[in-house]
Amino acid sequence: MPADQASTTKKSTKVATSQPSPKRAREHRSDDGANILPNAEHLVSLVRKVARPGLLVDLLERASATALPELKALAEAAKGKLPIESRQALFHAVSKLPATSQYSIECAAERVMLLDDDYGAQAVLSVLNEERADDAAVLATPSDRYSRALYLHLLQDFPVQGARRDERFDQAEHLQVMHRQWKSDHYSSHYLGPKGVVPKTGVDVQEVLRTRIAELFPKVPKDQILIEQFTRRDLSCEQGDDDDCEAGQSALLHTLTEGSAPPVMSWKEVNGAVTVNTGFQSFDDAFGDKVAREDVIELVSRGKYRVRRNT
DSSP states (O other): OOHHHHHHHHHHHHHHHHSOOHHHHHHTOOOOHHHHOTTOHHHHHHHHHOSOHHHHHHHHHHHHTOOOHHHHHHHHHOSSSOOHHHHHHHHHHHHTSOHHHHHHHHHHHHHHHTTOSHHHHHHHHHHOOTTSHHHHHHHSSSOOHHHHHHHHHHHHHSOOTTOOOOTHHHHHHHHHHHHHHHHHHHHSOOOOOOTTOOOOOOHHHHHHHHHHHHHHOTTSOGGGEEEEEEEEEEHHHHHTOOTTSOTTOOEEEEEEEEEEOOOOBOHHHHHTTSSSOOOOSSHHHHHSSHHHHHTTEEEEETTEEEEOTTO
């Protein structure tokens, strides 16, 4: 075989083998939920994630007071999440429902999706009871955080006729907030210092604090980290709510806070950012005079300004 022919054959083989297989092409397929239901972002996301699609059909039927036997059959045939063709059918069915029903379904889907983080999933699990037959059924495989949250929402806002309203979904939402707050307090930098000591926040101390904060948050420029000190009177001592305080004692609480200072800018940058030139020559000109400008924007260095944080 000539060399050039062998080379051509080798290249052709390489091109043929590089083409994706039909199986791989099918894996990258997606539904048309965003096009069919452009105003139902949360519902589209929920449909793609729920492992118990029968709950979705229950939501649609109860919110619209309409029987949907075709969708019920598709949900029963699915082994877990709905396949693309079944999702398409569900989206088209929702698009044909009255606008009020679509809105009610989307609102329900939004509340369910808001419980999809770890705090929400933990909260939902905490209110479910394995000893209850209906709870045990939704906890059995296949089970996922979206199906469990949707199950609770149906019991609360879309109960079957004659059933008592179950308010555990509201409880899960409250627990989610509590879990987030507890986690935030647990990892926040709150330190109770010794009594009678006034913290000193000089230039050296602030520089050390900025350096350590910049290490924790590398995306925040170090020169934009603002350290501030606040002082307030501890009313719990005066009111006798604190057992550690002496009667009538008044204490001052000093709090150090960290924040990001607004970025430094020049008049040229601001004036050039608008579509049409403002016609003013400077910040002072735009505000009328220097005094008016100083109330809102401070001069940092020559030609550089920054919006005051207290405005």
